[in-house]
Amino acid sequence: MFAKLKNAANYRWYVLATVSIGTFMATLDSSIVNVALPTISAQLRTDISTLQWVVTAYLLTISSLLPVFGRIADLLGRKKVYSIGFLIFILGSLLCGLAVNIWFLVSARVLQAVGASMLMANSAAIITAIFPFHERGKALGLIGTVVALGSLTGPALGGLLIGIASWRFIFFINIPIGIIGFLAARLILPTDETRKARESFDFTGAITFTSGMISLLLGINNGEDWGWGSLPIVLSLSLGVGLLSLFFINEHRVKHPMIDLSLFRNRPFMIGNLSGWLSFVAMFTNTMLMPFYLQQILNYTPAQVGLLMTIFPVTMAIVAPLSGHASDKFGPIVLTTSGLTISSLGLIYFSTLSATANFYQIAPGLLLAGLGAGMFQSPNNSSVMSSVPPQKLGVAGGINSLVRNLGMIVGIALSVSLFEAWGGVIKPNPDQTVVFMSAYHSVMRVAAAIAFVGAVISFNRKSYAKAVKS
Numbered sequence: 050m051f052a053k054l055k056n057a058a059n060y061r062w063y064v065l066a067t068v069s070i071g072t073f074m075a076t077l078d079s080s081i082v083n084v085a086l087p088t089i090s091a092q093l094r095t096d097i098s099t100l101q102w103v104v105t106a107y108l109l110t111i112s113s114l115l116p117v118f119g120r121i122a123d124l125l126g127r128k129k130v131y132s133i134g135f136l137i138f139i140l141g142s143l144l145c146g147l148a149v150n151i152w153f154l155v156s157a158r159v160l161q162a163v164g165a166s167m168l169m170a171n172s173a174a175i176i177t178a179i180f181p182f183h184e185r186g187k188a189l190g191l192i193g194t195v196v197a198l199g200s201l202t203g204p205a206l207g208g209l210l211i212g213i214a215s216w217r218f219i220f221f222i223n224i225p226i227g228i229i230g231f232l233a234a235r236l237i238l239p240t241d242e243t244r245k246a247r248e249s250f251d252f253t254g255a256i257t258f259t260s261g262m263i264s265l266l267l268g269i270n271n272g273e274d275w276g277w278g279s280l281p282i283v284l285s286l287s288l289g290v291g292l293l294s295l296f297f298i299n300e301h302r303v304k305h306p307m308i309d310l311s312l313f314r315n316r317p318f319m320i321g322n323l324s325g326w327l328s329f330v331a332m333f334t335n336t337m338l339m340p341f342y343l344q345q346i347l348n349y350t351p352a353q354v355g356l357l358m359t360i361f362p363v364t365m366a367i368v369a370p371l372s373g374h375a376s377d378k379f380g381p382i383v384l385t386t387s388g389l390t391i392s393s394l395g396l397i398y399f400s401t402l403s404a405t406a407n408f409y410q411i412a413p414g415l416l417l418a419g420l421g422a423g424m425f426q427s428p429n430n431s432s433v434m435s436s437v438p439p440q441k442l443g444v445a446g447g448i449n450s451l452v453r454n455l456g457m458i459v460g461i462a463l464s465v466s467l468f469e470a471w472g473g474v475i476k477p478n479p480d481q482t483v484v485f486m487s488a489y490h491s492v493m494r495v496a497a498a499i500a501f502v503g504a505v506i507s508f509n510r511k512s513y514a515k516a517v518k519s
Contacts, residue, residue, distance in 0.1 A: 061179045065188055067237045068175055070230035071135065071168040072192055073199045074223055078142075078165070079107075080203025085216040092216065095151040102155045105270055110162035111169065112454040113262040117255050119170040119447025120307045124248060126241030127171045127178070127443060128234065134167025135231035142223035161220075169450045174442035177434040179239060183377050185435055190373020190427035197366035204355050254307035257296040265289025269458055273465045308444055312437060318445070320510035321385075321433035322452045327503030328389055328425055329456025332418070334464035334496040335399055341475055342489055343411075346404050346482060360412055364419025365426075373427030381428035382510060388425030389504035391417055396497035400490040404482050421500075425507075432510065460496075467492045 082103065090100050122130040141161025148154035173189065180188045210218040268285035275282050300306040313319045343349040343357065376384050395417030402411065430449065437445040473488030474481050 061184075061188075063237050064179045064239065065176060065191060067230070067233040068131075068172045069192065069195045070226065070233060071131065072172050072195045074138065074226050074230060075165045075168055076196050076199030077203050077206070077226075078161070078220075078223060080200045081207035081219045081222075082107075084204050084207035085211055085219050088211055088216045089151075089154070093148070093151045093154065099151055103151075103158055105267075106155050107158045107162045107165075108270070108454065108458070109263050109266050110159050111166045112266055112451060112458070113259045114163065114166040115170045115451040115454070116308055116444055116447035117170075117259060118167045119174070119443040119445070120255075121250070122167075122171045122174065122443035123440060124250060127175050128238040128241050130167050130443075131171045131175065131238065132231055132234040134164045134171075135227050135234060136164070137161075137167065138164030139224055139227035139231070140164075142220045142227065146217040146220035148217075170447035171443055172446065173430060173434050173449060174446035175238065177442050177446075178439060182435060186373035186376035186381075186427055186431040187370060188373070189430045189434070190370035190376075193369030193373070193423070193427050193430075194366040197362040197369065200362050248305040251299070251303050251305060251307040254296055254299050254303065257292050257299060258307060261289050261292030261296055263289075264292060266455075266458055269462050272462060273469070277466075308448065309441060312441065312445065312448070315436050317432050317436035317510050320506060321381075321429050321436070322449065324385065324389065324503040324507040324510075325426075325429050325433070325449070326452045326456045326459075327499050327506070328392065328422070328429075329453055330460040330463065331392060331396060331496045331500035331503065332422060333457045333460030334492055334499075335396060335418070337461045337464045338468060338489055338492060339399070342402075342485075345476055346485060347406065357408065357411065358415065360415040361419040361422070364416055365423040368420055368423025369427045372424045373431060376428035376431055381432040382508060384428040385425050385432070385507040385510075386504050388421045388423070388428075389500050389507055390421070391424065392421030393497045393500035393504065395421055396493050396500060400493035400497065402490075404486050429507070464492055464496070467495060 086100055086103065089103065090096070118130060118134075138161055141157050141159075141164055144157035145154055145161060148157055172192065176188050176192065177185055206222070207219050210216075210222065264285050266289070268282050268289060271285075272282050297310070300308060300310050313322075339358065340354050343354045349357070372384050372388070395414050398414040398417060402414070433449050434442065434445060468475075468488045471488035471491050472484045473492075474485060477485045
């Protein structure tokens with residue numbers, strides 16, 4: 050049966066469906082946990098500063114391991130690494146659901162993140178390898194829709210599971226999904242080709258990169274809470290920069306580096322990743338601050354905030370596959386540049402909102418942001434992944450996912466730092482409303498400028514790299 054499946058004309062779409070399971074599970078878990086944090090805090094009797102490690106440990110682990118597992122998959126096989134990723138994610142989810150204290154939960158989240166990084170690092174590579182050049186944008190666009198649906202489903206499903214069962218079921222729900230994904234991966238994903246020449250794995254590069262990224266991101270992520278000038282933050286940032294400097298020196302010296310730095314001399318790859326990073330920095334400035342604006346200034350309930358903000362992922366889910374399909378026909382330049390320009394206009398629109406805005410005044414900004422993100426992401430990802438040779442798709446996919454995570458982290462840190470520097474207060478008194486709005490507007494204008502710079506950079510790419518269309 051499965052032999053016939055692999056010989057079917059539409060086999061590549063079965064591969065896409067299999068990859069979508071892992072993508073949906075990873076994005077669902079990212080968004081579902083936040084809803085449960087207050088309940089977890091009460092039941093495990095922990096404070097907010099400790100509780101944040103449930104989110105932070107997951108984020109740091111994924112970000113530090115993405116290129117590592119991309120490289121491992123290029124060496125050992127993407128099917129093998131992707132399948133094992135499901136098993137590790139299932140085990141991590143089981144342990145999360147069985148956690149008896151906060152640090153047990155944090156440790157299980159780290160294990161869960163290891164599995165998630167194995168999935169995230171290889172999803173785009175598997176799709177790029179199986180789909181012909183003229184269909185990659187459409188396929189990656191559909192994956193963009195899955196990402197949006199996972200983010201959209203998480204809060205609602207999490208609230209439902211907590212209400213009818215327990216917070217532990219937000220982790221247990223991953224087990225049946227993961228089992229289905231593992232079986233599908235083993236039965237459907239293409240068999241990995243044996244590499245003719247066995248390349249060595251760059252352990253020094255992997256260790257310095259992973260340690261450096263953890264130190265750097267730890268400093269960026271906690272800089273606002275601990276103080277940018279505090280000794281732990283200064284040491285963390287300095288150690289991160291030092292280790293990453295050693296990593297780059299090492300990569301120039303070894304025969305088979307973990308990350309082939311020559312990839313960044315490839316114009317579509319470099320431009321795509323840089324503009325992609327800027328797009329996520331800009332997007333997450335508003336993702337961080339808008340809920341506070343809606344709740345603290347407009348007095349929306351959390352349920353109303355969740356409902357209103359679903360406009361963004363729903364719009365993105367509709368636009369992403371259409372944009373990806375269009376990029377297959379017309380190339381990425383116009384779509385990516387237009388998408389970032391529209392995102393910039395959406396952020397400018399947010400900078401005009403008042404302290405008495407209603408639903409119909411807020412919705413256009415979210416529509417513009419979703420439209421811009423949907424137009425940009427699919428063509429940009431297709432451009433990046435189509436610009437590298439097949440034997441480097443894994444590490445390229447890992448870097449592409451890493452850039453996304455870095456953009457999120459920097460966007461959140463930048464938004465809070467600028468907001469507070471301009472006098473904004475997250476929980477303002479009635480007499481602080483004017484200052485809150487002024488700071489919010491200023492941050493949105495900065496975000497709009499970042500998105501526009503991304504649009505200018507994106508316009509300077511040279512479409513796809515024609516040498517690797519096959």
